[in-house]
Amino acid sequence: MTTKRRLLLISNSTLHGGGYLEHCQEHIVKFLGKQVKRVLFVPYALHGRDDYAKIARQKFESLGYGLDSVHEAENPVEAVQNCQAIFIGGGNTFRLLKALYDNNLIPAIRKKVLEDGIPYIGSSAGTNVATITINTTNDMPIVYPPSLHALGLVPFNINPHYLDPDANSKHMGETREQRITQYHEEQDTPPVLAIREGCLLLVEGDKATLLGVTGARLFQRGKATSEHDPGHDFSFLLAHS
């Protein structure tokens, strides 16, 4: 049933020194291909939805795609049901997930992606909500969603914007590695793929491949953490579904 799944999960929308989605625009064009004419944008992760849609529209139009923002639709569920592709942008993951629940979009997006096979692009928070839960977001819990369970388009978690520990830091807050390790102290927690800025994961059916330039770390409960270069095949992470 899930073999139709097509996902492009991006760590970060903007890479230092570059423009919005610039570092991954070639991957986006290749992923969407020529059949898709318009993309449905979900701007819920940021407060200023109009401004956010404007930025995303400008970028996608420059790549040759039209863009509709779901917040401008009279009926968001119908907008999802009728779309050709979805792009969920970054911002605050809690705010994004709560709005997806509030607008009843979780089942609608799941069906479109997993059953109808439309392409899904997520960036940062949009990548977090594509996974099984948002337990490994980096964001501040500024609102309280009805659950941390997310779209579940893949059966593992992702930590975007992954940061390696800084040996020179005098800051005593937990490192990212310590935080993910604390997650795996909890029972029955799935693998966490930590993708650095500049990195993205392409999922085509039951095949998952790391793209980009910076590599990823894989955290699994009860196992040693491992480091993986771009091009690595992560399909085994999909086998849990």
Place this chain on the structure above:
Amino acid sequence: MTTKRRLLLISNSTLHGGGYLEHCQEHIVKFLGKQVKRVLFVPYALHGRDDYAKIARQKFESLGYGLDSVHEAENPVEAVQNCQAIFIGGGNTFRLLKALYDNNLIPAIRKKVLEDGIPYIGSSAGTNVATITINTTNDMPIVYPPSLHALGLVPFNINPHYLDPDANSKHMGETREQRITQYHEEQDTPPVLAIREGCLLLVEGDKATLLGVTGARLFQRGKATSEHDPGHDFSFLLAHS
């Protein structure tokens, strides 16, 4: 009713280069005074409760206080009802708050602190849960508590381990300032006192004073952010209660 309140809210348990609670031990001794003989420790924020209690016990015994850990009590609610002082340690704020709910300790601790006037010490996550909500924790949401509302011993939020923006960083994740600002984009959000490592807030009844060495930033919805040195009087933040 809340004028009995006595709180010592610490940003961080360990300062770079120092031992556990070393940077604030003089404040702790002065705060607890000579009437308190034993402290009730809440180790819920870390997974290894026995080890955590051992570390805390060693430290408090070195300062002249006995320490009981609530996780060793047959009845945690009774342990709270009978204690002379409470210390809630740092770790993961979500895990801590969930365990406080699971063990039915929220009303018990509120009553002891706000009505009976026993001293409350919180550090990091233990400081987050002392406030109105944990909306401004830095921690990863590794578990899902039944609410983000916390003990509400003060009517505002705190962001511990506050980090100033790093102008040289190439990381594109949100700065702490941006995250707190996103919180204030939401309706009806209370002030957030962001306390740097090395900083603590002393609350005695309706008087709140910043202690330590590093200072704090105050974020208020719709107002300019302001910087405050140790010694600053923050009593006006208590007036919302």
